[in-house]
Amino acid sequence: MCRLSAITASEYTSVMEAIMALDTMKEGHDGSGLGVTLHDLGGEFEQLKEYPILSGICNPVGRKKIDDYMEARGFKVKFMWEPRITEVPGSSVVKRGQYLATAYQYPDNYMDKSEAEKGTLLTQTRLELRRLGEVDGSLYVFSFWPDVLTLKEVGDPLEVGEFFGFDKEPLLARTTLAQGRQNTNYAIYLYACHPFFLEGYCTMTNGENTAFVPNRDYLLSRGVAGYNGYNSDSEVFCHIMHFMHKQLKYPIQYYKDVITPLKDSEIAQRPEKDALLLMKRSLRQLCIDGPNCVIGFMPDGTVYMTQDSKKLRPGIVGGGPGKYALMSEECGVDQVIPNRNKENDIIPMRNDFITIAPGAQEVQVWNQLEG
Amino acid sequence: MESAGRLDHNGELSLLEFPYIIRWREDRCTRCGKCTAVCPTKAIEPSAMVQRIIQSDGATPLPDTIRRVSHIIRQVCDIDRHCVGCGTCSLVCPNMAIVPEYNPNHKFLFHKNRGGVPYKRGGRRNDPATSTIDKLKFTRISMLTDPALDAGRHEFHIRTLMGRIPPAESLQMRTEGNRLYLAEDGFIPPVREIFPIRIGGMSIGALSPPMWEGMAMGVAYLNEVENIPVVMCSGEGGLPPRLLKSRYLKYFIPQIASGYFGWDEIIHALPDMIEDPAAIEIKYGQGAKPGDGGLLMAYKVLKLIAKIRGVPMYVDLASPPTHQTKYSIEEAVAKMIQSVSMAWGFRVPVYPKISGTKTALAVLNNLARNPYAAALTIDGEDGATGAAFNVSMDKMGHPIASNLRDCYLELVKQGKQNELPLFAAGGVGKDGHLAANAAALIMLGASGVDIGRYILQAAAGCFGDEKNRCNLCNLGKCPRGITTQDPRLYKRLNADHVAERVVDVFKSAEVELKKIFAPLGRSTQLPIGMSDALAVTDQAIADRLKISYVC
Numbered sequence: 001m002c003r004l005s006a007i008t009a010s011e012y013t014s015v016m017e018a019i020m021a022l023d024t025m026k027e028g029h030d031g032s033g034l035g036v037t038l039h040d041l042g043g044e045f046e047q048l049k050e051y052p053i054l055s056g057i058c059n060p061v062g063r064k065k066i067d068d069y070m071e072a073r074g075f076k077v078k079f080m081w082e083p084r085i086t087e088v089p090g091s092s093v094v095k096r097g098q099y100l101a102t103a104y105q106y107p108d109n110y111m112d113k114s115e116a117e118k119g120t121l122l123t124q125t126r127l128e129l130r131r132l133g134e135v136d137g138s139l140y141v142f143s144f145w146p147d148v149l150t151l152k153e154v155g156d157p158l159e160v161g162e163f164f165g166f167d168k169e170p171l172l173a174r175t176t177l178a179q180g181r182q183n184t185n186y187a188i189y190l191y192a193c194h195p196f197f198l199e200g201y202c203t204m205t206n207g208e209n210t211a212f213v214p215n216r217d218y219l220l221s222r223g224v225a226g227y228n229g230y231n232s233d234s235e236v237f238c239h240i241m242h243f244m245h246k247q248l249k250y251p252i253q254y255y256k257d258v259i260t261p262l263k264d265s266e267i268a269q270r271p272e273k274d275a276l277l278l279m280k281r282s283l284r285q286l287c288i289d290g291p292n293c294v295i296g297f298m299p300d301g302t303v304y305m306t307q308d309s310k311k312l313r314p315g316i317v318g319g320g321p322g323k324y325a326l327m328s329e330e331c332g333v334d335q336v337i338p339n340r341n342k343e344n345d346i347i348p349m350r351n352d353f354i355t356i357a358p359g360a361q362e363v364q365v366w367n368q369l370e371g
Numbered sequence: 372m373e374s375a376g377r378l379d380h381n382g383e384l385s386l387l388e389f390p391y392i393i394r395w396r397e398d399r400c401t402r403c404g405k406c407t408a409v410c411p412t413k414a415i416e417p418s419a420m421v422q423r424i425i426q427s428d429g430a431t432p433l434p435d436t437i438r439r440v441s442h443i444i445r446q447v448c449d450i451d452r453h454c455v456g457c458g459t460c461s462l463v464c465p466n467m468a469i470v471p472e473y474n475p476n477h478k479f480l481f482h483k484n485r486g487g488v489p490y491k492r493g494g495r496r497n498d499p500a501t502s503t504i505d506k507l508k509f510t511r512i513s514m515l516t517d518p519a520l521d522a523g524r525h526e527f528h529i530r531t532l533m534g535r536i537p538p539a540e541s542l543q544m545r546t547e548g549n550r551l552y553l554a555e556d557g558f559i560p561p562v563r564e565i566f567p568i569r570i571g572g573m574s575i576g577a578l579s580p581p582m583w584e585g586m587a588m589g590v591a592y593l594n595e596v597e598n599i600p601v602v603m604c605s606g607e608g609g610l611p612p613r614l615l616k617s618r619y620l621k622y623f624i625p626q627i628a629s630g631y632f633g634w635d636e637i638i639h640a641l642p643d644m645i646e647d648p649a650a651i652e653i654k655y656g657q658g659a660k661p662g663d664g665g666l667l668m669a670y671k672v673l674k675l676i677a678k679i680r681g682v683p684m685y686v687d688l689a690s691p692p693t694h695q696t697k698y699s700i701e702e703a704v705a706k707m708i709q710s711v712s713m714a715w716g717f718r719v720p721v722y723p724k725i726s727g728t729k730t731a732l733a734v735l736n737n738l739a740r741n742p743y744a745a746a747l748t749i750d751g752e753d754g755a756t757g758a759a760f761n762v763s764m765d766k767m768g769h770p771i772a773s774n775l776r777d778c779y780l781e782l783v784k785q786g787k788q789n790e791l792p793l794f795a796a797g798g799v800g801k802d803g804h805l806a807a808n809a810a811a812l813i814m815l816g817a818s819g820v821d822i823g824r825y826i827l828q829a830a831a832g833c834f835g836d837e838k839n840r841c842n843l844c845n846l847g848k849c850p851r852g853i854t855t856q857d858p859r860l861y862k863r864l865n866a867d868h869v870a871e872r873v874v875d876v877f878k879s880a881e882v883e884l885k886k887i888f889a890p891l892g893r894s895t896q897l898p899i900g901m902s903d904a905l906a907v908t909d910q911a912i913a914d915r916l917k918i919s920y921v922c
Contacts, residue, residue, distance in 0.1 A: 208517035210892035213903040221786035248539055251549045260895065263528070264564070275544055275553040281532055281562060282539040285789050287896045291517055310525060310894065371550075 002194065002206040003180040004315070005332050006295045008303040008360045009323040012042030014170035018178035019161035021325065021332035025180065033181035034157040037143065037150045037195040037202050039297050040358070042172030044081060045149070051078045051103040052122050055142045055150040056129075057190070059097040062139025065132050066100075073125060074107025083151065084165035093155035093163040101149050119199050123226045130191075140190050143197040149173070152193045174358070175297050179204040192231035196238040199226065200299025203241060205234035206328060207291040207313045212236060218285035219243065237294050240286050245298070252298060253366045254279070256353040259288045260309040262368060270371040295326050301358035309350040317354055318345040321361045326354070384448045390479045390839055391456035391471040393446040399468035402442050406460035406469050411848040414454035415469075418445035444469060450482045457834045457841040459850040473838055480761070489762060493844025493854060495659060495755035495798065495824055496764050499837040502753060502798050503772040503912055507811040510906040510921055513892035522882070522889035529884050530600070531819045531897050533650055534562030534720035534745045536790050560745065561720050563649050566593075566601045567897055568809050568880055570873075571750075571796050571821030572626045572652060572724070574606030576667050576676040576688075577757035577844070579861035582831055582853045585869025589830070591619050592870060593877050601877050602649040604821070607665045607690060609633015609679045615640040620648050626724075627711065628654035629664045630690030632680040638714070647719050650745065651711050653704075655693070656726030658754030658771070658797040660763040664690030668758055670847045673856040700737050708743050720745030727751040727769030727797060735778045739787050746792040748821065749774055753798025755824035755835075757854055758845030771797045772815065776916050779816020779900060788900060792818035800825030801837070805876070806883030815916060816900045827853050830872035831864060 003025040005018040015036055022034070045053070058066060070077075081101040087093075110118055126144040133139035142150035149171070153160045157180040161167065179194040194204035209215065212233035219227045219239050224247060227239050237259075244250045244258050261280040267273050280287075290308025293315040297303045305315050305326045317326050318333035318340050325336040333345065348354050351368035386392050393415055407415050420443045427434050446454060456471040483490040513519040520527075543554035570590065575583045586603060593599045600622075607628035614620060615637060625637055625648050657663070667676070667688040677684040694703060704723060711721045722745040725734055731749055738744040751771025756764065775795045782788040795817040799808045801824075809820045827833040831853045834841035844854035852864035888894060891904050898904065906919040913920035 208513075208892075210511075210513060210517055211896075211898070211901065214898065214900045217783045217900055218786075218789065221783050221788065223786065244539075248544075249546070250544070250551055251546060253549070254551060272550050272552050275542075275551045278537065278542055278553065278559065279539065279544075279551070281536050282542060282789065284532070284536070284896050285899070289520070289893050289895050291892075310520065 003332070004204055004206055004293060004295050004326070004328045005178045005180070006204075006303060006326040007176045007323070007336055008326070008356050009174055010359050010361070011322070012172035012174055013176065013323070014166065014172060015176050015178065016161055016166040016170055017336050018176045019157050019166065021327060021335040022157040022178055022180040024331040024335045025327070025329045033152065033154045033193050034160040034178065035150070035152040035181070035193040035195055035204070036176065036178045037148065037197055038171065038173035038176050039148050039202070040174035040301055041147055041149055042174070043170075044079070045103070045147070048079055048103045049147045051105060052144055052146045053149050054100060054102045054104060054126075054144045055148070056100050056140045057097050058100060058133070058139035061136065062133055063098060065139060066129060069129060069132065070104065070125075074109065075104040075125070077102055078105045079103040083171075084169050086163060086165045086168070088159070088162065091155070091159045091163060093153060093159050096153065099151060099164070120225070123199055127225065127228070145197065145200060148197065148200070148202070150195070150197060152190050154190075175301055175303060177202060177204050177295060177297065189231055191229055194232070194234060196232070196235045198238055198242050199246065201238055201242040201246070201296065203234070203238040203294055203296035205237050205292050205294045207293065207308070209233040209236065209288055209292060210290070211288045214285045215240065215288065222247070234292070237292070238296065241296060243286075244283070252302065252304065252355060253353050255304070256306050256351070256366070256368050258283050258286050259306075260350075260368075261287055266369060269369070272371070293328060303356045305348060305354040306352065307348060307350065312350055314347070316345055316347050317356075317363055318342065319360070320344070324356050324360050324363060326356075384450060384482060386446060386448060387474065387476065388478045388482060389448070389453050390474055390477040391454040392474050393444070393454055393460070394470050394472050395444045396468045397441070397443065399466040400444065401466055401468075403465065405463040405465070406444060409459045409463050409850065411457060411459065411843055411850045412455055413447070413452050415444050415446050415460065418443050450485060453479065455839070455841050455843055457843070457850050479839075489760050491758060491760050491845055492764070492839070492842045493755070493757050493759075494764070494835045494839070494842035495801070495837065496753050496768075497837050497839045498765075502801055503770055504798065504808045504811050505802050505804055506907050506909060506912065507905050507918070508907065508921070509810065509887055509891060509904050510919065511904040512890045517892050519892055520889040520894050522885040525889065525894055527885045527888060527894045528896065529567065529881055529888075530564050531567040532562050532792060533565050533602070533819070534792070535560035535742065536562060536792070538787070538790055558717070560743070561718050563602070563720060564600065565649065565819070566599050566877065566881070567813060567819035568601070568805070568877065569624075569794070569819060569821050570601065570603035570826055571823045572604035572606035572654065573757070573823055574608030574665070574667070575611065575679060576608040576671060576856070577606060577854060579849070579852055579855050579864060580675065581861055581864040581866035582827070582869060585830065585864070585866035586826065586873055587614065587619070587623075588866065588870035589873025590622050592874055594622050597874065597878060599877050599881055604652050605633070607632055607654060608667070608676070609636050611679065612636060612640065616643045616645065618646050620644060621646040623648055624650045624652050626652040626654050628690055629692065629694045630688065632665075632682070632688060632690070635681045636679060641714065647715055650720040650722060651715075652748065653707050653711065653721065653723045655723050656728070656750065657756060658726045658750030658752055658768050659756035660759035661726035661728065661767045662692050663759055663763055664692050666690070666758040666845070668845055668847065671856045676856060700734065704734075704737060704744070705741050708741065712743055722746035722748060724748035724750060727771055727774040729769060731769070731774050731778055732781055735781060739782065739785055739791055744791065746794060746818070747778070748794040748796060749778065750821070751795070751797025753801055754796055771795050771812070773915050775812060775817055776815045780917070782816075783900070788816070794819045794821060796821035796823070806880045806887060809880070810884060810887045811905060813897055813899055814901045814905050818897070818899055826873065826876060829876045830869050
């Protein structure tokens with residue numbers, strides 16, 4: 001089972017903190033990969049928040065494809081960042097190519113366009129680059145969005161972190177999602193590695209999604225650009241949030257009502273019962289049966305955690321105003337925030353949906369039954 | 372002296388031409404006459420036979436030949452009185468002296484057209500081979516990485532939706548604070564939450580009063596006591612007037628078909644209805660006999676049936692093959708659905724039922740564009756019927772599995788797989804695997820399934836099978852009293868017992884569905900379209916249905 005490690009804080013924290021937490025949960029993953037997605041970046045990216053960052057991996061052929069394509073679309077390179085690769089003898093990590101995080105300036109004709117139009121351009125660009133790379137495996141793109149950076153590589157999470165040189169030159173962000181991968185029923189493939197990102201929405205999940213095929217088929221048939229891939233059964237969790245929050249414009253907590261709907265008799269107790277019942281029926285194919293723990297962030301930086309409602313893949317939230325850790329296991333929280341009041345730790349139950357607003361001042365527990 | 376022609380009996384049929392041969396044991400028979408009395412086709416009769424016996428009575432052997440007249444049971448070699456293998460003779464025999472045996476080398480169909488009349492019968496396609504849906508296995512078993520659910524302890528929601536489900540994108544919602552509310556206006560189509568196995572359309576007329584009443588009682592009990600919301604379709608022929616005006620109507624789906632039998636009474640009962648029906652089914656076709664309308668033969672049209680259907684007694688009631696007032700699908704389906712919907716103030720789901728066909732996709736696409744179409748039922752070639760030509764049953768129609776799968780995948784392509792529920796029928800439970808067949812069809816994309824013959828077999832002991840056993844439903848001579856209007860026959864059937872068995876069937880099917888869904892890790896919603904759970908050991912079927920091949 002994969003292990004999940006997320007940190008949200010009012011100050012910038014190093015990605016290495018989340019990776020160290022994963023290391024404490026090492027019994028729960030086999031080191032088949034590490035994926036990190038950071039939001040609200042610090043350090044060199046702090047002054048570049050409005051510029052979309054293209055995250056990915058490429059070889060020289062892929063590099064040229066990216067440069068040619070981006071130039072043809074009118075994107076201009078604003079800032080190029082690469083992790084300082086440290087190859088340690090005996091390490092499980094093998095350098096795959098060039099690890100990219102390049103901030104671009106929008107094409108001139110997009111400067112005055114709306115955020116929605118810019119977002120569409122970014123998604124189209126990412127999908128086209130992905131398509132170009134899938135032909136020959138010359139490049140992978142994980143995200144292309146302002147103030148978001150993603151890195152993924154196969155290997156033990158701690159070794160991958162050291163490989164990227166995070167222990168020497170920390171990458172800073174206010175929100176960090178990191179997943180230590182336990183490879184199960186899929187071949188190790190970078191597009192199957194969490195976290196998954198689409199237009200500001202990002203999730204990582206553990207467990208297996210038994211409702212994957214109906215979920216996937218429903219999303220694929222929505223006609224929304226970006227609902228593709230699905231190399232992992234967990235990618236649907238990201239797109240479900242995107243669909244219900246961005247496309248349908250439902251408030252965030254309804255995510256819980258979509259993936260784990262209440263019984264009709266329980267819905268009848270909620271003030272918005274008429275809407276909920278119709279929603280449950282219309283989104284029937286997005287319901288899951290777990291076992292899953294989902295941790296994600298929203299475009300505004302809100303971080304959330306929730307579980308399936310039967311098998312209850314565990315999760316824990318601990319910390320205090322200014323910094324919270326959302327982890328699969330308590331030892332991960334202990335690693336990141338050892339001196340917290342443990343009595344305030346929250347272990348979400350079957351009907352709970354946890355949110356932490358940007359700034360990480362408090363944890364909100366929304367209970368589905370109480371609405 | 373007889374002529375040579377009569378001595379060789381040429382021109383007559385030998386017993387070996389017949390599908391069932393009676394095995395009668397003289398040593399056990401008490402000559403009570405019960406078997407000949409109950410035989411529905413009069414295939415056996417009492418007869419006399421001269422026996423040559425060699426006996427010796429003295430202290431020393433002194434063989435003597437005597438001839439004795441003995442009473443026997445003889446099977447007649449008349450094609451119009453052929454033994455159908457029902458086995459009613461065995462059922463009543465006190466000494467196990469008689470049993471029909473299937474004759475695999477029979478030549479029945481070569482001869483069963485005397486007078487130029489093709490063979491007609493009831494039942495389903497005579498093909499005892501394992502059907503495609505019975506070949507499907509459930510292979511995606513949750514193991515360790517995603518623990519299976521507990522069929523006995525976890526809560527399962529084995530329910531489906533019958534009715535048009537608006538796409539989420541079209542729901543008119545408004546946000547107030549952090550809550551979603553339904554906008555005031557806008558038509559919300561009626562939707563029923565039901566058990567995913569329905570009792571398909573079998574008319575009161577095709578079925579005897581105790582059979583129909585027994586099923587109806589069972590359905591009411593399942594809903595009101597067992598909390599299993601099973602619904603039952605009336606078939607073409609209306610509903611008993613008292614039922615129309617009762618609170619139980621909500622468990623029934625009146626069917627409107629091309630003969631409109633019973634609809635005068637239904638429409639006239641509208642002002643007195645205290646409940647809406649579960650749905651209305653418009654029958655455009657039937658899997659067992661595509662291109663044929665319903666057929667109730669004259670000897671089943673007795674007083675009650677004549678009253679419910681609004682027709683004279685003892686006339687053949689043959690519905691036309693199609694709805695005669697309509698000429699095109701765009702107009703026909705849309706107008707019928709809307710006018711029937713309007714009769715109940717758009718509070719009742721109205722859906723068509725068609726026979727499985729290569730043109731199902733055209734119908735589907737038409738319905739997908741019609742926002743009032745509540746569902747589509749597709750009845751595959753293995754569906755049964757009370758009366759049809761043998762050629763229609765055996766050779767006409769389309770298997771349900773690929774027909775349903777094509778339709779579901781087409782809906783997926785259009786993004787409407789959750790909008791227009793598909794119900795699959797025809798051969799569900801043919802080999803007794805009711806829950807497994809239902810689950811397989813659900814995972815291929817059905818929202819639910821219909822059963823017909825299965826429930827007759829399970830609840831009333833229908834003798835029929837796919838080796839043409841019995842299948843006398845069309846003649847009104849059903850030896851079980853299931854498909855007859857003859858009081859002497861249907862008195863054999865106890866409606867209460869039928870109701871009990873109906874309850875048994877659905878309770879056990881619910882448990883079995885849980886036993887299928889639990890290891891697949893699904894419980895909250897029906898796993899509609901969860902095709903990754905399915906596999907088959909036949910590569911061609913796997914390719915056609917887009918599921919895994921395993922060996």
